[in-house]
Amino acid sequence: GAVVSQHPSWVICKSGTSVKIECRSLDFQATTMFWYRQFPKQSLMLMATSNEGSKATYEQGVEKDKFLINHASLTLSTLTVTSAHPEDSSFYICIPGGRAEGGYTFGSGTRLTVV
Amino acid sequence: GDSVTQMEGPVTLSEEAFLTINCTYTATGYPSLFWYVQYPGEGLQLLLKATKADDKGSNKGFEATYRKETTSFHLEKGSVQVSDSAVYFCALSGGSGGSNYKLTFGKGTLLTVNP
Numbered sequence: 001g002a003v004v005s006q007h008p009s010w011v012i013c014k015s016g017t018s019v020k021i022e023c024r025s026l027d028f029q030a031t032t033m034f035w036y037r038q039f040p041k042q043s044l045m046l047m048a049t050s051n052e053g054s055k056a057t058y059e060q061g062v063e064k065d066k067f068l069i070n071h072a073s074l075t076l077s078t079l080t081v082t083s084a085h086p087e088d089s090s091f092y093i094c095i096p097g098g099r100a101e102g103g104y105t106f107g108s109g110t111r112l113t114v115v
Numbered sequence: 116g117d118s119v120t121q122m123e124g125p126v127t128l129s130e131e132a133f134l135t136i137n138c139t140y141t142a143t144g145y146p147s148l149f150w151y152v153q154y155p156g157e158g159l160q161l162l163l164k165a166t167k168a169d170d171k172g173s174n175k176g177f178e179a180t181y182r183k184e185t186t187s188f189h190l191e192k193g194s195v196q197v198s199d200s201a202v203y204f205c206a207l208s209g210g211s212g213g214s215n216y217k218l219t220f221g222k223g224t225l226l227t228v229n230p
Contacts (some may be wrong), residue, residue, distance in 0.1 A: 034217050043204065043222040044159075093158060097216060109158040 003027050006094055006107025013084055013114055021079045021110045023094035029074035032097030035067075037090045038109075044093065050077045084114040117142040121205045121221035128195055128228050136190040136224050138179075138205035146207040148172075148181050148188040149218070153202045162190075162203070195228045202226070 003026040013019050023033060031052050036044040048064075050056040050071035058064045066088075068080040081088055093109040122137040140146065150162040150172070163172030168183035177192045188205060205221040 036218075041223075041225075043220045044218075046217060046219075049217065095218060106159050 004030075004094065004096060004107045006110060008110055009108055010111040011113070013112070015085055015114055016083055018080055018082045019084055019112060021081075021092055021094075021112075023077045023079070023107050025075050025096055028096070030077065030096040031074060033071060033077035034095045034097055035069060035077075035079050035092065036095065037092050039090050047079075047092075049097070052077075081112065084112070086114045089113050117146065117207060117219045119205050119207055119219055119221035121203075121224055123222070123224070125225040125227060128226070130197055130228055130230050131194045132228075134190070134192040134195045134199075134226070136203055136205075136226070138188045138190065138221060140186050140188065140205075140207050142186075142207055142219075144209065146209045147216075148179070149206045149208070150177070150179055150188070150190050151204040151206060151220075153204065153223070155201070159204065195226070197228045197230050200226055200228045 005024045005026055007022055011019055033050045035047045037047055038044045046059050047062045048056045048058045048069050050069045052071045052074050056069035066082055071077040089112055091109050091111050094107040118141045120139050147166045149164045151159045152162045153159050162177055163174040163179055165172040165181035168181055171178060171180045177190060179188050179190045181188055202223045202225050204223045206218045208216040208218045
């Protein structure tokens, strides 16, 4: 159980374009989804928390107008990187919330490269 | 807030050597503790977990014991293999008692095992 599908798994885009990353919970309902990013050789850092039907909560230093998060249903959360720049190149991963004891099933992650 | 500190890498060992990767945490409440592994080019996978004090998590020859008195969750393996080469992340959730149990990660430790 607790299968999460994230796609695309990798994407290369031109600077200034937008990229949408989808995260779907396949066999459960995810009221909350955490979005993390991982720069090379660094740990995963929480970017934002999305809650179904309400506005996302962003961590300090994360631009909410640049990283648009939508959680319109209990099975789908999306992260859109708007006007991407090379410094946005990173590994983005979604993690459903509310599963402290059971461990977490991660999305497979999306490697974004902005050229 | 919650935090996780794990030993800095990289760690380089010969095959069949003993492995210890130290991890300590700071959290309020009673967090669950996890070790995740990230093989080259892949996403994170849960390696083992412990949900209460004195619990021992184990998997694939790896072990870690939840020590509340020392706030530690050190990862050990008696005999490493080349295939264990990866980045290992210590993480916790549920420490601050907040809803939905977001994960807080350590910075990761790169392990390289040579034949």
